[in-house]
Amino acid sequence: MSVPKYIYIDDENGASEISTLHGFNDSKIVEVERFPLSEFREFGSLKNAMIEQSKNKRFDGMIVDLRLDGSGEDRTEFNAASIAQEIRSVAARGEMATFPIALCSTDEKIRQTYNSDKTSHDLFDYKISKSNPNPDWHKLGTKLSSLAKGYRLLNEDKKSLQEIFGISDISKVDVRILEKAETFSAIYDYAHFIIKDFFHQTNPLINEKILAARLGIDLKNTPSQSWEKLVNTLFDKAAYVGLFSDGWKRWWADVISDTFSAISNEKLAFLKAEERVSILKKHLE
Numbered sequence: 533m534s535v536p537k538y539i540y541i542d543d544e545n546g547a548s549e550i551s552t553l554h555g556f557n558d559s560k561i562v563e564v565e566r567f568p569l570s571e572f573r574e575f576g577s578l579k580n581a582m583i584e585q586s587k588n589k590r591f592d593g594m595i596v597d598l599r600l601d602g603s604g605e606d607r608t609e610f611n612a613a614s615i616a617q618e619i620r621s622v623a624a625r626g627e628m629a630t631f632p633i634a635l636c637s638t639d640e641k642i643r644q645t646y647n648s649d650k651t652s653h654d655l656f657d658y659k660i661s662k663s664n665p666n667p668d669w670h671k672l673g674t675k676l677s678s679l680a681k682g683y684r685l686l687n688e689d690k691k692s693l694q695e696i697f698g699i700s701d702i703s704k705v706d707v708r709i710l711e712k713a714e715t716f717s718a719i720y721d722y723a724h725f726i727i728k729d730f731f732h733q734t735n736p737l738i739n740e741k742i743l744a745a746r747l748g749i750d751l752k753n754t755p756s757q758s759w760e761k762l763v764n765t766l767f768d769k770a771a772y773v774g775l776f777s778d779g780w781k782r783w784w785a786d787v788i789s790d791t792f793s794a795i796s797n798e799k800l801a802f803l804k805a806e807e808r809v810s811i812l813k814k815h816l817e
Contacts, residue, residue, distance in 0.1 A: 678779025
């Protein structure tokens, strides 16, 4: 698959915006191109502009500044929420393919505007802070690439829950989660649920920090090569491989526990951290 392409909407053209463009493009993970707001006027409306861009397959996703009422020549009456709402509505009616939308703004603007407007939170898939002086462009690019690939997969055909969660035995997923997922009608409903709910629960999935804590491992004082060897050799079957798995590392908690029991005949929860680490060291030599 080619490198996913995002369009970037901002009313300014200053150092921060230029830095954002260069940061993403230099990573080679995603390609980001500025989208002049003047094109909204050229096509008569935001809706027409987006439909035209989508038909020509000019992009896989969008990055948009929270507020577009600054002093730049591209200033407009639109804001990120109204743009995202229009796009989601048009996609829900089947007039264009849906795609990921990332919000990009300063922490101050997010606190002032976005955090107080809870109704707009479901419109965006990811938040990018302009306030970070040293952004991790590799991490940010990986997230955006994963979002683009995931949406592209969902747009191709209606996927089963087994395909979305990346497992053959769907019974390991809490029935309440499955019941909620079965009510979704729009593609971005699945995307938002996976990213904002499913990934942030401690059951049935766990993230890297929780995985390390359950194994009794101090990540800060463990060489990355040792940690990767442990995860990739011993717990490879526990890795989540469903939707957006290449952007968010997660593991099935029950498989972690079962794997540990299989190599030690011990219950992970009943051991002290030192005992857990001793068993892992012995097993991996």
